[in-house]
Amino acid sequence: MGIVTKSYEPTFWDKLYFPALIRGLMVTLRYFFKKKVTVQYPDKKHIPPDGYRGLHRLNKYSDGRIRCVACEMCSAACPADCIDIIPGPAPWEEGKERYPIKFEIDLLTCIFCGFCEMACPEEAIELTEIYDFSDYSRENLIIDRDGLLGVYEMTKNKNYYKKYGNIDKGLSVVEIDKS
Amino acid sequence: MDILGFIIILVKVLIVFAGTMLTVLIMIIAERRVSAFMQGRIGPNRVGPKGLLQPIADGIKFLFKEDIIPAGVDKPIFVLAPAVLLIPALMTFAVIPFGSDITIFGRQIALQVADINVGILYVLALTSIGVYGIVLAGYSSNSKYSLLGGLRSSAQLISYELAMGLAVVSIILLSGSLKLNDIVLDQQGYLFSWNVFKQPLAFIIFLIAVYAETNRLPFDLSEAEQELVGGYHTEYSSMKFAMFFMAEYANMITAAALTVTLFFGGWDFPFVNEASIGNWGTLLSVLSFIFKMGFFLFLFIWVRWTFPRFRYDQLMKLGWKVMLPIAIFNIFITAGYLTLKTVV
Numbered sequence: 001m002g003i004v005t006k007s008y009e010p011t012f013w014d015k016l017y018f019p020a021l022i023r024g025l026m027v028t029l030r031y032f033f034k035k036k037v038t039v040q041y042p043d044k045k046h047i048p049p050d051g052y053r054g055l056h057r058l059n060k061y062s063d064g065r066i067r068c069v070a071c072e073m074c075s076a077a078c079p080a081d082c083i084d085i086i087p088g089p090a091p092w093e094e095g096k097e098r099y100p101i102k103f104e105i106d107l108l109t110c111i112f113c114g115f116c117e118m119a120c121p122e123e124a125i126e127l128t129e130i131y132d133f134s135d136y137s138r139e140n141l142i143i144d145r146d147g148l149l150g151v152y153e154m155t156k157n158k159n160y161y162k163k164y165g166n167i168d169k170g171l172s173v174v175e176i177d178k179s
Numbered sequence: 180m181d182i183l184g185f186i187i188i189l190v191k192v193l194i195v196f197a198g199t200m201l202t203v204l205i206m207i208i209a210e211r212r213v214s215a216f217m218q219g220r221i222g223p224n225r226v227g228p229k230g231l232l233q234p235i236a237d238g239i240k241f242l243f244k245e246d247i248i249p250a251g252v253d254k255p256i257f258v259l260a261p262a263v264l265l266i267p268a269l270m271t272f273a274v275i276p277f278g279s280d281i282t283i284f285g286r287q288i289a290l291q292v293a294d295i296n297v298g299i300l301y302v303l304a305l306t307s308i309g310v311y312g313i314v315l316a317g318y319s320s321n322s323k324y325s326l327l328g329g330l331r332s333s334a335q336l337i338s339y340e341l342a343m344g345l346a347v348v349s350i351i352l353l354s355g356s357l358k359l360n361d362i363v364l365d366q367q368g369y370l371f372s373w374n375v376f377k378q379p380l381a382f383i384i385f386l387i388a389v390y391a392e393t394n395r396l397p398f399d400l401s402e403a404e405q406e407l408v409g410g411y412h413t414e415y416s417s418m419k420f421a422m423f424f425m426a427e428y429a430n431m432i433t434a435a436a437l438t439v440t441l442f443f444g445g446w447d448f449p450f451v452n453e454a455s456i457g458n459w460g461t462l463l464s465v466l467s468f469i470f471k472m473g474f475f476l477f478l479f480i481w482v483r484w485t486f487p488r489f490r491y492d493q494l495m496k497l498g499w500k501v502m503l504p505i506a507i508f509n510i511f512i513t514a515g516y517l518t519l520k521t522v523v
Contacts, residue, residue, distance in 0.1 A: 038221045
């Protein structure tokens with residue numbers, strides 16, 4: 001293997017430095033007039049791309065039945081162990097016989113890895129594009145079954161941030177049941 | 180001196196002082212907004228319309244902050260240092276003519292606070308005193324970072340001031356006077372009578388030296404926040420820090436004004452004889468001066484976000500081995516040309 005020596009001999013033009021300096025100044029000037037990348041967050045909210053792993057939701061069938069059958073695959077898959085499910089007999093006549101009486105996710109423990117939606121055989125649990133759901137207390141950040149179903153209602157048309165994003169409602173968009 | 184003359188001078192002092200402080204405020208917001216723009220950001224835009232009141236908010240914050248004097252500092256010098264830096268920075272503007280003569284109630288008033296015979300020497304002397312402020316701040320702070328900053332500043336001073344002085348000498352040779360007013364009048368007429376076209380080499384040397392003089396990037400070795408925490412003002416807080424801050428901007432304003440005066444015809448608007456159109460000419464000249472100064476102030480910020488900082492030894496090398504020989508060569512050429520002109 002031969003050794004490749006790359007040498008750079010600056011020409012007189014290079015040694016003047018000023019052409020290069022002016023080129024550098026032109027770069028910064030171009031950026032001065034360019035469109036700015038900042039999103040002024042609380043005023044304007046960006047819409048995350050598809051596949052973004054934000055707040056969870058529990059999907060429903062079109063007739064309003066909960067898809068979840070409380071098989072606890074998600075809570076088994078969860079590496080953070082943040083899903084708490086108590087199964088029970090479903091109240092409706094037809095279809096699945098099980099459904100979750102209690103379905104709680106501790107959002108502070110959750111790492112938003114998305115394993116739960118991968119593990120789910122019924123495509124019941126999904127991660128949505130909602131990223132702004134902070135709150136003032138830990139209790140408020142444990143989201144229960146009805147809260148998750150509420151998130152489904154808000155995000156099913158994939159227009160959450162178009163619909164709610166620019167309203168200065170803070171975080172109350174996410175209805176979290178405190179019972 | 181009559182009472183009226185005294186009042187006129189007082190008013191001029193007030194106008195210049197207020198103008199400088201106003202420009203400092205504008206520079207504080209401009210620095211942040213322009214910096215942001217060049218980095219693709221928006222910058223502060225919350226306080227007041229378009230963020231224009233940001234410097235006021237900053238000022239109030241500085242006023243209400245705790246003034247900490249660390250243990251082990253050389254207290255008298257520590258307190259004195261910001262003033263030593265700020266006062267010369269504000270004083271320098273006194274000799275800079277910022278417009279052609281104005282006639283009010285039949286009285287001709289020169290738009291310059293003091294027309295000193297040795298104006299340019301006054302400027303060079305005062306700007307050199309300003310460096311003492313930095314050195315004293317570094318020395319008295321009882322902090323290694325501050326000391327390094329002050330040390331660098333003094334080393335920087337000797338390496339660029341010579342070249343800067345020599346660049347100015349070639350201008351003095353052309354105009355034959357140390358008065359800044361004469362230097363401006365000498366450049367009047369059409370565009371190419373400006374010194375920048377007669378003395379491009381001197382202009383480049385002067386411009387580079389000015390950046391070292393004002394401790395701005397790429398020569399802000401005495402601050403160098405990445406290496407020296409905050410440089411000479413590491414230990415300062417509250418209004419004392421604000422004074423260093425103001426001094427830096429006041430220095431920039433003076434430096435920009437001086438560059439305009441020496442090389443860009445001062446208040447001269449090309450192809451117009453300001454004296455012939457009375458007070459409208461004065462207005463035009465003042466606006467022209469402000470515009471030119473504004474460009475150089477913008478250039479300060481522009482350069483800051485374009486070039487990386489020079490290393491200590493690189494600055495020495497640039498000052499002693501490049502700028503000084505070129506400046507001497509430039510004087511040689513200028514003097515030779517002038518001698519030939521008189522002989523022939």
